[in-house]
Amino acid sequence: MALLKLDVFNLRNIQSASITLSPQLNLITGANASGKSSLLEAVFILGRARSFRTTHIKQAIAFEQAQLIVSAQSRSYNGSLSSIGIQIDGKQCEIRIDQESRHKADLAYALPIQLIQPKSYRLLDGAPQLRREFLDWGIFNQNRNFLGDWRKFSKALQQRNALLKQRQVKQISAWDKELLSYGQVVNEFRQDYLLSLRPVFMEMASHFLDCADIELKFVCGWDDKHSLAEILKTELEKDLRFGFTHSGPHRADFQVFLKKSWSNQD
Numbered sequence: 001m002a003l004l005k006l007d008v009f010n011l012r013n014i015q016s017a018s019i020t021l022s023p024q025l026n027l028i029t030g031a032n033a034s035g036k037s038s039l040l041e042a043v044f045i046l047g048r049a050r051s052f053r054t055t056h057i058k059q060a061i062a063f064e065q066a067q068l069i070v071s072a073q074s075r076s077y078n079g080s081l082s083s084i085g086i087q088i089d090g091k092q093c094e095i096r097i098d099q100e101s102r103h104k105a106d107l108a109y110a111l112p113i114q115l116i117q118p119k120s121y122r123l124l125d126g127a128p129q130l131r132r133e134f135l136d137w138g139i140f141n142q143n144r145n146f147l148g149d150w151r152k153f154s155k156a157l158q159q160r161n162a163l164l165k166q167r168q169v170k171q172i173s174a175w176d177k178e179l180l181s182y183g184q185v186v187n188e189f190r191q192d193y194l195l196s197l198r199p200v201f202m203e204m205a206s207h208f209l210d211c212a213d214i215e216l217k218f219v220c221g222w223d224d225k226h227s228l229a230e231i232l233k234t235e236l237e238k239d240l241r242f243g244f245t246h247s248g249p250h251r252a253d254f255q256v257f258l259k260k261s262w263s264n265q266d
Helices: 036-048 104-110 118-125 128-142 146-166 169-208 228-234 236-242
Strands: 002-011 014-020 068-075 081-088 093-097 100-102 214-219 253-258
Touching: 002 036, 014 036, 036 068, 036 081, 036 104, 081 104, 093 104, 100 104, 104 128, 118 128, 128 146, 128 169, 128 253, 146 169, 146 236, 169 214, 169 228, 169 236, 228 236
Parallel strands: none
Antiparallel strands: 002 014, 002 068, 068 081, 081 093, 093 100, 214 253
């Protein structure tokens, strides 16, 4: 996927900009506060329908303007051309792909994007949620079947937690079946994706680290010495006491291990 042309209107300090892009590599230079980060933010908004600089997208709209607009022409890997556009006014978000109204999920498939910025180091030392989102975003772009299964798992988890808070024990077993079924699918997707990511990660790490003893380990979110079904039964009393599900794919993570051998020197 490559962007060939980008148009930005009313995004922070960019009132109007139209840029023709290289399908390979683009370097953006300029003085401080000239709009470099805003331009990257525009591309991110076009692919995610949200900003990486603020949780309130309205703050990205230029001062005294009612809405921001970002549109682009892209070329897919098979050479076909497509047009993508998004209009946000702070309350509503209108997305169009090839002149048709679409949903956020469709926008993400039309322009898969991964942001690397100075705070990306948090992927390694930040909260597990960041790494789960990283895994799920990669799987989402790789396999269209993932989103539906992930949503069904999330719904089962929400329903189970609601029943736990209400102490509706008799109904929990029904949602346990859904949680186990779709949780297993989500877990397998994540394991397979991390397995395919490992050689890519190792190759990139070799350019920056003078060490080959690096390991990526997947953590499923429960004690894998036992099945998730056993864990849910064992922890039911604890879950009822606290009002939420302690173990499951929603606690998944991956860890990076560096093995370093030390030798005695005279």
